[in-house]
Amino acid sequence: MLKTHTCGELRPEHAGQSVTLAGWVFRRRDQGGVIFIDLRDRWGIVQVVVNQENAPDAHKAADDARSEYVLMVKGVVRLRPEGTVNDELETGAVEVGVEHIEILNESKVPPFYLNQDVEIEERVRMKYRYLDLRRPKMQRNMIMRHKVVKFIRDYLDERGFLEIETPILFKTTPEGARDFLVPSRLNPGTFYALPQSPQQLKQLLMVGGYERYFQIARCFRDEDLRGDRQPEFTQLDMEMSFVQRDDVMALIEGLMIAVTEQVAGKTPKYKPFPRITYTEALEKYGSDKPDLRYDLAAVDISDIAARSSFIVFQQNAEAGKPIKVMRAPGYAAKMSGTEMRKVMGELETMARGEGAKGLAYLAIGDTLESEVKGPAAKYFSVDQKAELFERVGAEPGDILLFVSDVREVVYNVVDKLRRHLAGVLNLADPEEVAFGWVIDFPMFYWNEDEKRWDPSQHMFTMPLPEDVALLDTDPGKARGSQYDLACNGYEVAGGSIRIHDRALQEKIFPLIGQTLEHARDQFGHMLEAFEYGVPPHGGLASGIDRLVMVLLAEPNIREVIAFPKTQTGSDIMANCPTPAEPRQLEEAHIRVVPVPEK
């Protein structure tokens, strides 16, 4: 080893020891006769001091050194002189008095600051990702990610789970996301698909008798990217036999609490995790993955609004369109009348963007009885206002926002306004972590384009026992055994109890527009396997990238992935994807069709 100690570990108890360090020049302070270098490695930063009189050769090397030079430093650890202790550094009580410096490698001037917390344009960071990764924040993120994964492995191992690898080259699935395809050279004209998740394989492992399986699995989906979505990502994939819904939920809840507390050093806002139904989530928060760090729930006031003198509300109530109120606590008190009109105009634009026709509001003054302003105020009688305020828990200084339309639009507007208001009212503490289960999802949602039901999770999800009969009579009402885990407005996990009965499975296919023959074609191996003694089983998958992102309060999934893709799915460091060589195409039996001109 070229180092005896790490830069980050030196403490007063090391004083007097001769050490050899190796790392990068983080900062250099040249005082003439004495040069200070903050030397950085993965474990931290320590100050090394070079004195011209004591170590002339080392001083010459320190004089030549520049930012990001790689140095090997020999010297003696000593307590810093009184008054020069640096409380900002973990190693700030000590320094290394240098006897020898060897420049292991020089560095060009880095294209951006590694030693300052300045926002750098994303494409520059990505082009020089290997430098970006040197920044302390990125190293912290990668270390946290490692610890989370390690903790999960140990936790599940201790509970009897086996980590089993499943193929990356597998079969295309017509369901769900678009597949990445891989041509088979040995079988001209045929293709593997990269797994969207090991869903089928883990179920087959249950058939295989493993009972408790997990995998830190890479998954691939050829869909457009988002701030929380990359085309390749990592899942904790797990499956258990002989379990019911609560067993899986309890295991994962225990795991998530332990990870949050023992790895991330935070405490979940709610223990145990609250459970809300899918319907309740949408009615209150407009989302099936609500941010539970703050309340801001929408309240249905259709009955009151129907009695108001506002024609639109009367008509909507008549047509069965809900009228909901969102209470922005204290928002009116923060603004002048002019500001309010401007801000409400912006909110209305936001609501229109989600399909609403408008956004009525009402601002409450210093008391609930006085100074009620805003366009919606005049439509409600004094008694109706009192009833309204009581219903939504209004307080002086609040603004009440009225949303009314078909349910889907109301949900979208509520979700959008919630997230926005939480931001402007500072309701979402970035350091807080609020998990919550969402359960009782519908089995299917209606696909109007294809005129069929689509599975809301996947086709192997078991209906709730009491809803099995609904498959024949009213499939849209049937609820599945699905459970999703939401955290801070992100979906961080989802799973279900699976169908283990072939007859029930075969009932699902026609509902989702698949003929039995087609199903046999695509899932014959599954159906066949299901004839050989399948244990009741269920499991869950959790997006590791997203989970780590939330635990670190990072706003973007790229911050927790070493080499992520840009929004157009490219890697601007390595410059890919690129066209294939003609020879490669020939071997793969692929012909490229030029993109047609517009």
Add this chain to the structure above:
RNA sequence: GGAGCUGUGGUGUAGUGGUUAACAUAUUGCCCUGUCAAGGCAAAGAUCGCGGGUUCGAAACCCGUCAGCUCCGCCA
């Protein structure tokens, strides 16, 4: 497929029709033996993403295009 935002020395920003394109920082040189975002002095560094147009004149206005980001569609 669509909408929006952004693109100015290495980096971060200012500059809304006429400027020597400004500032900070980084960089280079010199000075400096207790600094820690060290300091002082000096220097170098930008055809304002690219192409076209409007104009006497464009970093700025218009059109197109490319890239990055955010969002909708898409995706659990």
